[in-house]
Amino acid sequence: MDPIGLRALNPRCYPAGYLLIRPRPRPRPRTIRRSCAVSDTAGNKPSPAPKPYHASPSSASFSVGEGVSNSFPNGSSSSVGGVPSAKLLQVVLVSPQIPGNTGSIARTCAASAVGLHLVGPLGYKIEDSKLKRAGLDYWPYVVVKIHSSWGEFMEYFKQQDGDKRLLAFTKRGLSIHSDFSYRRGDWLVFGSETHGLPPEALEDCRREELGGGTIRIPMVETYVRCLNLSVSVGIALYEAARQLNYEQLRLPPQAEAECQRLFLSEDIYG
Numbered sequence: 001m002d003p004i005g006l007r008a009l010n011p012r013c014y015p016a017g018y019l020l021i022r023p024r025p026r027p028r029p030r031t032i033r034r035s036c037a038v039s040d041t042a043g044n045k046p047s048p049a050p051k052p053y054h055a056s057p058s059s060a061s062f063s064v065g066e067g068v069s070n071s072f073p074n075g076s077s078s079s080v081g082g083v084p085s086a087k088l089l090q091v092v093l094v095s096p097q098i099p100g101n102t103g104s105i106a107r108t109c110a111a112s113a114v115g116l117h118l119v120g121p122l123g124y125k126i127e128d129s130k131l132k133r134a135g136l137d138y139w140p141y142v143v144v145k146i147h148s149s150w151g152e153f154m155e156y157f158k159q160q161d162g163d164k165r166l167l168a169f170t171k172r173g174l175s176i177h178s179d180f181s182y183r184r185g186d187w188l189v190f191g192s193e194t195h196g197l198p199p200e201a202l203e204d205c206r207r208e209e210l211g212g213g214t215i216r217i218p219m220v221e222t223y224v225r226c227l228n229l230s231v232s233v234g235i236a237l238y239e240a241a242r243q244l245n246y247e248q249l250r251l252p253p254q255a256e257a258e259c260q261r262l263f264l265s266e267d268i269y270g
Helices: 073-082 099-112 129-141 150-158 199-206 229-243 253-263
Strands: 019-023 030-032 053-055 062-066 089-094 115-119 144-147 165-169 186-190 211-216
Touching: 089 099, 089 229, 099 115, 099 129, 099 229, 115 150, 144 150, 150 199, 165 199, 186 229, 199 211
Parallel strands: 089 115, 089 186, 115 144, 165 186, 165 211
Antiparallel strands: 019 062, 030 053
16 A cells, blocks of 8 residues: 555654645744835924834745655654654544544644544545645644545554554444543544445444444534534544543653654644
């Protein structure tokens, strides 16, 4: 299988042949100067020219390109092996349709050090501006893998080492999300905003050798048909992380300084 996309927690670690969604450098503030003093109409002395001011840079824009190993500075592509392939938790979106939701989920995954998998067909293009805008400049800090179909994803899933199981989140799930016991190696699977999970995905999640069953997030359905996809992922992901004592957030001491440098960024809500 030739995966289409990968996003690494360390933005310097990109293997060859993987799709990169990376922010362009922010422009430096422009200094705008007044060219001359301004005289008033009464014949008084001209007032001094205003001090130069700085125009605020616009929010980060994104570019899409193919990652090539020889384009990395200082041979950083050789450090790809240092990126852990097995995470405590993974999030899987099957045929997501709304780019803003996926971007918000990517931001949540960056904040919780969780891998994100997108299973096609997707309802948007990867370079969609809404997708990039919702993810802000956090895209370089998310591990994103794109699979063209559920069958391709399952082939990838079966090849992963260690204990693993698929957990399907659906309105008709048998277990409530807060009552379910999560463990290392769980893959949290969510369907599209319009149709939910396809039958083959539900079937695989129910299989004893691969899946852990179906899970639901309780809600009052009198006025609302379903929760927003990005909200559902956040609820489920942080409940699972809480039960695992937020292990995925505990970085080794030597990585703290680098992590602080990577994650310093303006918050859209701040």
